[in-house]
Amino acid sequence: MEPTHRIVHPPKARPGDKVAVVSPSWAAPAHFPAIHEQALARLRTLTGLEPVEYPTTRADASPEARAADLNAAFADPEIRAVLATIGGDDQITVVRHLDPALVRADPKPFLGYSDNTNLLNWLWVHGVAGFYGGSTQVHLGPGPGVDALHAASLRAALFVGGTLELTEPGESEDTGRPWDDPAALTSYGEREVTEPWTWHGPPRRVRGRTWGGCLEVLQWILTADRFPLAPESLAGGVLLVETSEELPSAQEVGRILRSMGERGLLSAVDAVVAARPPTSDLEHRASADERRRRREEQREAVVATVAAYNPDAVVVVGVPFGHTRPQWIVPYGGEVTVDGEQRRVLASYD
Numbered sequence: 001m002e003p004t005h006r007i008v009h010p011p012k013a014r015p016g017d018k019v020a021v022v023s024p025s026w027a028a029p030a031h032f033p034a035i036h037e038q039a040l041a042r043l044r045t046l047t048g049l050e051p052v053e054y055p056t057t058r059a060d061a062s063p064e065a066r067a068a069d070l071n072a073a074f075a076d077p078e079i080r081a082v083l084a085t086i087g088g089d090d091q092i093t094v095v096r097h098l099d100p101a102l103v104r105a106d107p108k109p110f111l112g113y114s115d116n117t118n119l120l121n122w123l124w125v126h127g128v129a130g131f132y133g134g135s136t137q138v139h140l141g142p143g144p145g146v147d148a149l150h151a152a153s154l155r156a157a158l159f160v161g162g163t164l165e166l167t168e169p170g171e172s173e174d175t176g177r178p179w180d181d182p183a184a185l186t187s188y189g190e191r192e193v194t195e196p197w198t199w200h201g202p203p204r205r206v207r208g209r210t211w212g213g214c215l216e217v218l219q220w221i222l223t224a225d226r227f228p229l230a231p232e233s234l235a236g237g238v239l240l241v242e243t244s245e246e247l248p249s250a251q252e253v254g255r256i257l258r259s260m261g262e263r264g265l266l267s268a269v270d271a272v273v274a275a276r277p278p279t280s281d282l283e284h285r286a287s288a289d290e291r292r293r294r295r296e297e298q299r300e301a302v303v304a305t306v307a308a309y310n311p312d313a314v315v316v317v318g319v320p321f322g323h324t325r326p327q328w329i330v331p332y333g334g335e336v337t338v339d340g341e342q343r344r345v346l347a348s349y350d
Contacts, residue, residue: 005233007209007333009129009350010107013080013158015048020073020081021136022054024066025088025115028137029058032179036085039141043083046140046151047158052079063090067097070119074102081158086137087114087244092220095119100126109157111329113322114244117213120332121221124211125229129333131157131349132213132240133321142176143188147326156349157329166319166345169326170194174278174285175245176325189325190285194276195295197318200303203341206271206314210336212240214322216248219256222263231264238336239265241302242275242322250297254305261309271314271338273330273345274302275322314340 013019021040023029029036036058040051054069055061073079095118103123110116110123111134120130133139134157139150146154149169156164173189211234212218218241221227243253260266277298279291286294299317306315316338321328330336330347337346 003209003233003235003237005127005229007124007127007129008107009334010109012161013049013109015159017049017080018052018078019043019049019083020054020079021051021057021083021085022069022073023057023085024070024094024112024119025084025091026086027056027058027060028086030060032137033058034185035137035141035179038185039136042140042146043136046146047155049081049158057085063093064097067094070094071099071102074106074108077106079108081109081111084112084116084135086135087112087116089115091115091118092224092226095122095226098122103128111157114214115217117217118221118226120213121227124333125227129331131329132210132332133327133329138176139325139327142179142184144186149326149328153329153349161350163346163348166321166328166330166347168194168197168318169320172276172320172324172326174280174324175282178282192288195318197316198299199340199343200315200317201307201311201313201340204314205337205339205341206238207335207337208237208270209333210238210240210331211333213242213332215241215243215253215256216246218260222260231268234265234268237269238271238273238338239269240273240321240330240332243277243298244323245278245281247278247281247294250294250301253298254301257302257305261305266306266309266313269310269313272302272306273319273321273336273338274299274315274317276318276320276324278323314338316345319345
C-alpha cells in the first residue's frame with residue numbers, strides 16, 4: 001500500500017553556504033559556551049559551511065522568540081540548512097508560531113533529535129523531509145573529535161546524499177562528561193562494548209519512508225493533535241522509535257506504543273527500527289547488569305507491543321540513532337531499507 005501523503009526532499013547545501021545554528025528548545029550554548037565554540041569550529045572544518053547564529057541561539061527565550069528565529073532561518077535564501085544545538089522539553093510550545101509557507105517555499109534540510117521530534121514532525125506534516133539526529137552541543141562540541149559514523153551521516157545529510165549502511169560501532173556511551181568540566185572538551189564519556197542488534201518478525205525486506213522519533217515526545221505530539229493525518233499516511237513506512245535520558249520504564253514504553261497501536265499507526269508501517277536506549281544519566285550510572293537488564297526489558301516491550309498490532313512488521317532493536325553516542329543521523333521522511341533476511345539497515349540521504 002502506498003502512503004497517502006506527499007513529501008519533498010530539500011536540495012543539498014554546498015561548501016561555503018551558510019547554515020543556521022539554532023536553539024529551538026533549550027539554549028545550551030548560553031550555559032556552556034566553550035562546548036558551543038568548539039562545535040562551531042568543528043562544523044566549519046567538517047563541512048565547509050559557515051554557521052550563522054540567531055538571537056536565541058545563546059539565550060534562554062520565549063517560544064515566540066525561538067519561533068521567530070526559526071522562521072527567519074527558513075525564510076533567508078542564503079541559509080541552506082538548519083541545525084539544532086540540542087533538544088529540551090518545551091519545543092511543543094514553539095511549533096504553533098511557525099509559518100509553514102516559508103518551509104514550503106524554500107525547503108532546506110533540518111537536523112535535530114530528541115525534543116526536535118516536534119519540529120521534524122511539523123515539517124513532515126507540511127510535506128518536507130528532514131534528518132533525525134545531530135546536535136552541535138552533544139555530537140560536535142564535546143570530546144576529542146567527532147565520531148566517524150556521525151561525521152559520515154552528517155555529510156551525507158547535508159551534501160553528498162547517497163546510501164549508507166547503518167552499522168554497529170561496537171561501543172557506546174549514555175552521557176559524556178559534564179560540560180562544566182574542562183575535560184569534556186577533550187574526552188569522551190565512559191563507553192562500553194555493545195551487544196549485537198536483535199531482529200524480529202518475518203525475514204523480509206522492507207523499504208519505506210520514515211516517521212517517528214523520541215517516544216516520549218511522540219506521545220506529546222499525538223496528545224496535542226500535532227499529527228493530524230490518517231494512519232494511511234504511514235502506509236508501508238518505517239517507524240523510528242527511541243527513548244531519552246529521562247529513562248522511561250519498559251512498561252511506559254509499552255504503553256505509549258500500545259496507544260499508537262490503538263490509533264492504527266503500528267499496523268500501518270511495515271518495519272520498526274528501535275534505537276539502543278540510554279540506561280544511565282549524569283547523576284547515576286547503573287551497574288553493568290542493571291544497564292543490560294533495562295535494555296532487554298525495553299526491547300521485549302517494543303517487540304511484544306509491535307507484534308500484537310502488526311505481526312508482519314520487521315523489527316530491529318539496537319540501532320544507534322538516538323540518545324547514545326556514537327549516533328547515526330538518519331532520514332526523517334526519507335527512505336530506509338530494513339532487510340530482515342540479510343539483517344542490514346540502509347539509509348538513503350538523497
